[in-house]
Amino acid sequence: MSRMNYTVAIYSGNIPSTTFIENLIEGMSEKGLRILLFGKKLKDVSYKENVEIIATPQSELPLILFVIKEAGKLYFKNRNKLSKLLTSVKARNKSFRYFVKDLGAILPILNAAPDIFHIQWAKTLQVYPELMQLLDSKIAVSLRGAHINYSPLNDPELAEAYRSHFPKVDAFHAVSNAISSEAQKYGAVSNKIYVIHSSVRESLLTGDVHPKIKGTKLEILSVGRFHWKKGYHYGLDTMKMLKESKIDFHYTIVAQGDVPEEITFLMNEYDLSNEVTIIPGLQYGTLIDKLKSSHVLLLPSVEEGIANVVLEAMAVGVPVITTDCGGMNEVVTDEINGFIVKVRNPEAVAQKISALLGKTENELSLMTSHAREKIINEFSRQGQIEQFHSFYNKLATE
C-alpha cells in the first residue's frame, strides 16, 4: 500500500455527523485521502469529490432491496463471510426488522472493505461486533467522553464488550490523556493510543484579549446541553453563594432541551429567578457573540472529554473557570491561563469568582493572553489535521 493511496472510512453512523467529525472529514479530504462514509443520511452535504457516501436507506422497502443487493455482492466476494454474518446477526436479533436493519448497516462496509475503518463512537463495537470479526481493515477507535468515562460503569455488558474488543483494535484516538488512561482499564494498549486534542476555528483567534470586568455586573456564562454530567446543579449552588455574598452578577445557561425539574426546583428554592437566565440553544455565530460579551465562562461539569466551549472562550479572551474533570487539566493551569477547581465543589468556584474579581486589568490580560497562546500552540485546526493525517499514514503503512 503506498502512503497516499488508501481509503479511510470515518464511521459515526450519521451523515452528516457532529462538528468534530465533520471537521475531520473536511481536513482529511483536503489532504487528498479517499474517504468513505456509511450510515443514515440525515441531509445533503457537499463534500469534495474524494469523499464517497454509501448511505443505508431507512424506509422499509428500499432497505430490504438494499440488503438483498449488498448480500448478493458479498455472496460472490466471500460466501463464507456472508454466512457467518447472517448467523451472528440472526442470533442477536429476535425481530426481522432489526435483523434487516443491522444487515443494512454492516453489509456495505464489508463490501467496500476500506483500508482503515475508523469508529467514532466506541459503543459501535458492542452494537455491531461483526465488524471486528469479519472486517479485514485496520480498525481505529476514537475514545470520547461518556462512552468511556461512565457508560460502561453502569452497563456490565458494554464493559465486557470493551474488554473483549479493545485488545484487538489497531489504533486508538483519544481526545485527552485522561480518557486514554481510562480506556486502558478496558484493555486498550497504551502504545496504540494517540492523543489528538480537539481544536477551535482559526477565526476565533483574531481580535484582542483584554477583558474588562471592574465596575460592571459580572456576566457569567455556561454552555452545554442539559444533562447531569454538566453539573448545572452545582453551578446554581455557586450562584446561591454569590447572591448571599452580595456580588452583583448574572448567570446565563445556554442549553438545549427541556429544563430539568431539578434545575427549575433549585432556581426556585434559591430564589434566583432574577439572577439566572436559561437560553435554549443558540446558533454558532450568536453563541460566539454571547461568549465574547460575557466576563467569565464557567464549566461546572462532573465529566467531560475536553469541553470545546472552554477552548473557544480561551481563544476569544474570556477568562475561564473549570472543574478538574476529564482532560480539562490538560488545557487549564490554575491562575496561569484560567482557574481550575475540584469537581463537585461549588464553594471553590465561588472563591475563584472572588479571586477573578480581585485581579487587576493587567493581571487579567496576562491570563487571557496565556490562554490564547495555549490554544494557538496546542489546539489549532491545522495542527489537529496534521496529527490525524500522520495517525492514518502510520496505521496504513504498519
Add this chain to the structure above:
Amino acid sequence: MRIGLVLADLPQYSETFFKYKIKGLIAGGHEVIVFTSGNAGTKPITDYKVKYSLPVMKGNLVLQSLNFFNGILKTLIVSPSRVSKLVSLEKKEGRNFWEALKSVYLNSHIITEDLDRLHFGFATNALRKENIAETIGARMSVSFRGFDINVYPLKNPGCYKLLWKKIDKVHTISDYLHKKAVKIGLPESIPYSKITPAIDLTKFALKNDRGKFHDPVRIVTVGRLNWIKDYETAISSLAILRTDGIKFLYEIIGDGKELERIRFAVYQSGLDDCVKFLGKITHDEIVKRMEASDIYLQTSLQEGFCVSVLEAQAMGLMCIVSDADGLRENVVEGVTGFVAERRRAQSFAEKLIEIIRMSEPERIRIADVARMRVEDEFGIEKQNRLFNEFFLN
C-alpha cells in the same frame, strides 16, 4: 359514611400510609371505595371495593376513539342527569364541549356512585376530576404529598386553581407542606389537619445492640434513585470521611432513573469498594438491612415527611437528615437525630464524624428518646383516630 378514595395505584407494600388509612376507616365503621387507574391487569384481593377508570390508550387512535364513545354512551345511559351536570360544570369553568366529554370519560367510574365524601390521595390525582364531587353531591377533600406541592406546580403554574375552589378541607403530612400550598394559592380559610405518616411499631423493633457501631461503620439510605434525594451529596460527604481515615460501608436501597449518575459519583470519588447498590428489595429485607446498620442518612433536597426516617428512628439507628422542611419536622435536631445543611457535603460529614466519635451511652440515649417519640406521636392508632376524625367532621 360512604367514602370514596381516589388513588393513582392500589397501595403497594411500600405505601403503608394508604393501606393503614383504608384499614382504619373500615374499622371505624365507614364504607370505603377506592377509585384508581392503575393495576387494572392484576386485580388484587382486597377487603374494600375497587373501581377502575376506563383505559386511556395512547398511540392507538382508532381503539381509543371506539373506547371513548362506548364509555361516554354507557355512562350517559346509566346516569344521564349526572353527565349533563358534569358537562355544564365543566363548561362553566371554560372547558369546551370536547374537553367536558373527556372529563366524563375520565370520571365515568366515579359518576355512578353515591358518596358522602370523595377524597383524593394526591393533589395531582384531582386534576380533571375537580367537578366530579359536586356532580354526585359529595363533599371533596385532598391529601398533599411532597411531589404535588414541591415539584409539579413549578412546571405547571396555576394547576390547582380549580381544585382550591372545590375542596372543603385538606390533609397535610407536615406543617411546611401546608404553608407551601398556601404560597401557591390554597386559601387560608380552608381548614386543614396535619396527620403525619405512621408506622407499625411491631414491625420495626428497637435494636438490642443500638448505639454499638460496627467496624467499619455501616450507613444506609432507603429511597428511589431520584435527583430529589440528592445522593451525590451523600457520596461527597462520605468522600470526606474517607479522607479523614474513617472506614465505612454505605448501602443504598432502591432503584430509579439516576443509577448511572450516582454510580459515576461513587466511582469518581474512589468509593467503589465501600458503597453498595442493593436495588429494590422486599420490605422484610429492608428491615434486615436496617437492623444491620448503624447510621441512617437522608440527604434529600425536599421531602413531604419521609417514612423511612421514621422507621430508622423507631429501630434505634442514628439518623442524619437534611434540613429540608419535611425532615426537620421528622427529626428533632440533637435530640432524636441530627440535621445537616442540604447540598453541603461538609455539613453532613461533620455530623457523621460527630456521631461516629460519640460514646455508646450517648448514642443509646438518643436512640431511646427517638423511639419514645415515634411511639407517642407516630403510631398507627393515633393516625387512625385522626383520620376518622378528619372524615367525620
